[in-house]
Amino acid sequence: MPDRDRRTVRDLRRGNRSGLLRHLYFEGPLSRQELSQDTGLSPASVSNVVGELLGAGIVTEAGAVESDGGRPRILLKVDPGHAHLVGVDVGETRVRVELFDLGLAELAKAEYPLTPGDYAVEPIVGHILAGLDAVVAESRADPATVIGVGVGVPGTVEQGPEVLVHGQTIGWDAVPLGRLLGAGTSFPLFIDNGATTLGQAELWFGAGRGASNAVVALIGSGVGASIIADGAPYRGASSSAGEWGHTVVRVGGRRCRCGALGCLEAYVGAEAVIERYGKEVAPDEETVLEALIKTAECEPEARRVLEETALYLGAGISDLINLFNPERIILGGWAGLLLGGRLLPEIRAAAAAYTLRHPFEQTTIELCHLGPDAVAMGAATLPLAHFLATGGAPEPSPRARVRAGGAVRASTRVTHGLTNS
Numbered sequence: 001m002p003d004r005d006r007r008t009v010r011d012l013r014r015g016n017r018s019g020l021l022r023h024l025y026f027e028g029p030l031s032r033q034e035l036s037q038d039t040g041l042s043p044a045s046v047s048n049v050v051g052e053l054l055g056a057g058i059v060t061e062a063g064a065v066e067s068d069g070g071r072p073r074i075l076l077k078v079d080p081g082h083a084h085l086v087g088v089d090v091g092e093t094r095v096r097v098e099l100f101d102l103g104l105a106e107l108a109k110a111e112y113p114l115t116p117g118d119y120a121v122e123p124i125v126g127h128i129l130a131g132l133d134a135v136v137a138e139s140r141a142d143p144a145t146v147i148g149v150g151v152g153v154p155g156t157v158e159q160g161p162e163v164l165v166h167g168q169t170i171g172w173d174a175v176p177l178g179r180l181l182g183a184g185t186s187f188p189l190f191i192d193n194g195a196t197t198l199g200q201a202e203l204w205f206g207a208g209r210g211a212s213n214a215v216v217a218l219i220g221s222g223v224g225a226s227i228i229a230d231g232a233p234y235r236g237a238s239s240s241a242g243e244w245g246h247t248v249v250r251v252g253g254r255r256c257r258c259g260a261l262g263c264l265e266a267y268v269g270a271e272a273v274i275e276r277y278g279k280e281v282a283p284d285e286e287t288v289l290e291a292l293i294k295t296a297e298c299e300p301e302a303r304r305v306l307e308e309t310a311l312y313l314g315a316g317i318s319d320l321i322n323l324f325n326p327e328r329i330i331l332g333g334w335a336g337l338l339l340g341g342r343l344l345p346e347i348r349a350a351a352a353a354y355t356l357r358h359p360f361e362q363t364t365i366e367l368c369h370l371g372p373d374a375v376a377m378g379a380a381t382l383p384l385a386h387f388l389a390t391g392g393a394p395e396p397s398p399r400a401r402v403r404a405g406g407a408v409r410a411s412t413r414v415t416h417g418l419t420n421s
């Protein structure tokens, strides 16, 4: 069985390389000795892997630190300029395309407004492809260094042999988005739900850093959630888990955009809050909701609508805590940040009133750190996750590929289970 043995050794080496790269990415700069201590790999194995990563240009030296008595230790970090990533946010009001370096610093951005209520697939595909050309040109990045394009979309993304998007509230019925985009670009594509991608960004770089069990609750016009269980996104049988907005808070209640009655989204989504106040929903919901929050300082009816919103939101959050026992609930999305910025104490109080005491005491409820526009950055974490999981290995084929989202274990903690080789 020499073949099997060789494969096993190769797999171990790949696992070591991936684990070390991931640790260095999130915790670096680190010395070889620290890498050995943190990962449990022997100094010789670390030296081998680091040699490979330096040789490939993925890792670079980042100065030196004094060591007690001995020679100064060289620090290492992942070179942010080694590769580029693109993130695409297909939102309710616009398509945004952003190009990042490997450290997720934004280098270029393109934006295409959408007419609210009009989500025809073909123009959106056109915007994304035009945006790819635009950001590559603006950043002057060598296209060969773009290691992938992450796309965050509304709705459920079914990751089968063909990636299909089921966006019931925007009229997308099994849209083969991967195939449509793949016809116009040769960059590797990674497609996932926008809330899931933002959840991954918050978990890695924002309010969720260090948590293994968290829920990122997102409120815009619509309402969704990204559930992180044991460091990885929880998806369910066909990737639709996290449709928190369509859990029922009032049997027989207001009509939701999905057609059902009494969904959470029909009470706390931006559109719903504005309608409950008796206002017309204007194209610029953000301005209208901001004005409503300001009005509530002196007008009882606006205040009543907001207080009721805090109750529904708290009740919805209590469902998340009772079901998933998270360490953290992270509230975001543009409307979530507006409402949470004004109502967080009331939301916490309502959640406390509806949640079992013990799990509530284990949970904090806080606001997203990355701001409301981080979906494109979140989408860029999809190719980044692939890069880290494969140890930064080059792609085997230059043809267009579509991969399952970023369902890669997202823990930023010390990587265990590495094996010396």
Ligand SMILES: [Zn+2]
Pocket (backbone or CB within 6 Å): 245, 246, 256, 257, 258, 259, 260, 263, 265
């Ligand atoms: Zn609904």
